[in-house]
Amino acid sequence: MAPASSSTHSAITLNINGEKYPLSVDHRTTLLDALRERLDLTGTKKGCDQGQCGACTVLIDGRRAVSCLHLAVAAEGREITTIEGMAEGDRLHPVQQAFLDLDGYQCGYCTPGQICSAVAVIEEHAAGWPSAVTDDVRPEAGPPPLTAEEIRERMSGNLCRCGAYVSIVQAVARAAEAHEETTKEASA
Ligand code: FES
Numbered sequence: 412m413a414p415a416s417s418s419t420h421s422a423i424t425l426n427i428n429g430e431k432y433p434l435s436v437d438h439r440t441t442l443l444d445a446l447r448e449r450l451d452l453t454g455t456k457k458g459c460d461q462g463q464c465g466a467c468t469v470l471i472d473g474r475r476a477v478s479c480l481h482l483a484v485a486a487e488g489r490e491i492t493t494i495e496g497m498a499e500g501d502r503l504h505p506v507q508q509a510f511l512d513l514d515g516y517q518c519g520y521c522t523p524g525q526i527c528s529a530v531a532v533i534e535e536h537a538a539g540w541p542s543a544v545t546d547d548v549r550p551e552a553g554p555p556p557l558t559a560e561e562i563r564e565r566m567s568g569n570l571c572r573c574g575a576y577v578s579i580v581q582a583v584a585r586a587a588e589a590h591e592e593t594t595k596e597a598s599a
């Protein structure tokens with residue numbers, strides 16, 4: 412049966428990790444609460460619930476977004492990727508593998524958000540997007556070297572209360588190198 416709509420609720424279909432999820436939501440429901448409380452996709456974490464910690468980061472149309480500040484109704488028709496959609500079967504996403512190999516976590520609570528952010532950071536960097544610490548922001552300069560400073564700045568929206576930052580930076584750097592290699596091989 413199709414979910415009901417009213418003046419306070421809307422019937423929407425969310426496209427998450429390639430699957431369609433029809434549901435009726437109160438218009439005030441955040442995407443984070445829809446994921447966790449309605450759809451049992453609890454990989455996405457709630458930290459501050461006010462856009463300050465990054466624990467709830469997901470990808471919307473490939474761009475990172477803090478799902479606690481995004482209304483579920485506004486996410487209809489968009490491609491949403493959560494941590495549950497990163498791996499391909501038993502094969503971890505290269506960013507997940509790098510976090511695992513380099514201990515890019517301690518308690519793991521911030522890790523899904525860190526990984527979603529890192530996936531987008533690597534794409535943004537490869538596309539030549541500058542950051543606040545990029546010296547030469549001219550388009551013709553191309554992507555800046557992905558130094559630890561660049562990674563720290565680009566990942567600065569994701570807090571880690573355990574302070575696993577050193578390993579997180581190493582994991583992002585390794586995954587970015589792997590991404591560059593794969594891109595080179597694909598275009599050779
Ligand atoms: S829970 Fe969304 S930014 Fe902290």
Ligand code: FES
Pocket residue numbers: 515516517518519520521522570571572573574575
């Ligand atoms: S690993 Fe514990 S908060 Fe980041």
